[in-house]
Amino acid sequence: MALVVSRRVAALVVAGGLLAGCGGQDTSTEGTQMMQERTVEAFESSDPSVASLARSDETRPRPIATPFTDRWFVIQLEARHRLQVVAVTREGEPRGVVLSGHPERWAEVVEDVTVSDEETAAQVADAYSAALRPTTGGARLLDSLDDLDLPSGAADQAQELEREHGADVSDRSVTAVDGGWRTQRWSTEDRDLVRHVLTVATDGTVEDERTVVEQDLPLPIPL
Numbered sequence: 001m002a003l004v005v006s007r008r009v010a011a012l013v014v015a016g017g018l019l020a021g022c023g024g025q026d027t028s029t030e031g032t033q034m035m036q037e038r039t040v041e042a043f044e045s046s047d048p049s050v051a052s053l054a055r056s057d058e059t060r061p062r063p064i065a066t067p068f069t070d071r072w073f074v075i076q077l078e079a080r081h082r083l084q085v086v087a088v089t090r091e092g093e094p095r096g097v098v099l100s101g102h103p104e105r106w107a108e109v110v111e112d113v114t115v116s117d118e119e120t121a122a123q124v125a126d127a128y129s130a131a132l133r134p135t136t137g138g139a140r141l142l143d144s145l146d147d148l149d150l151p152s153g154a155a156d157q158a159q160e161l162e163r164e165h166g167a168d169v170s171d172r173s174v175t176a177v178d179g180g181w182r183t184q185r186w187s188t189e190d191r192d193l194v195r196h197v198l199t200v201a202t203d204g205t206v207e208d209e210r211t212v213v214e215q216d217l218p219l220p221i222p223l
Contacts, residue, residue: 042096110204
């Protein structure tokens, strides 16, 4: 039986754009370096710890694609014992927003976004899921159940999971609903399998209905 554990509504502030130029994607080393430098500038005074994380040689920066906006970029900053996702304005005086742990900030990123088709709704859902996933508990987004690191001794359980949830986990379809679009994404959090039913409004804000469908999977213990 599914266990509904929480509901998150993010109709507020976040950071939008991710990659470079007019909603396009820039995953080049030069583009990523620019993002790091601008992130340092944006947080130097407001949150020096984020600026330090962005500046560190030990930090692995990873842009999160947001082709639906060219005003912001979103970047994941990951070091050995810390992970933070932030959004920073692309032009003008650098301004940054910490997204990790703050789904209410998503609206800032999408304040000038209009979601008028399924493709854009899917892009927003992907970006939101990547930007707002928990930074503790070994949280991981899944494209399919093949992404689970189940041990070889759990073959029977893996087959059962595939029968019960495999098609749903791989499903990226988008359905029009009143006031927007609905789709789903899946993740593992604290060794639980979690379904996220995402309602993407036409203004780009997102409501995330989170349901734990399987508990205590034999996954590696989160560090």
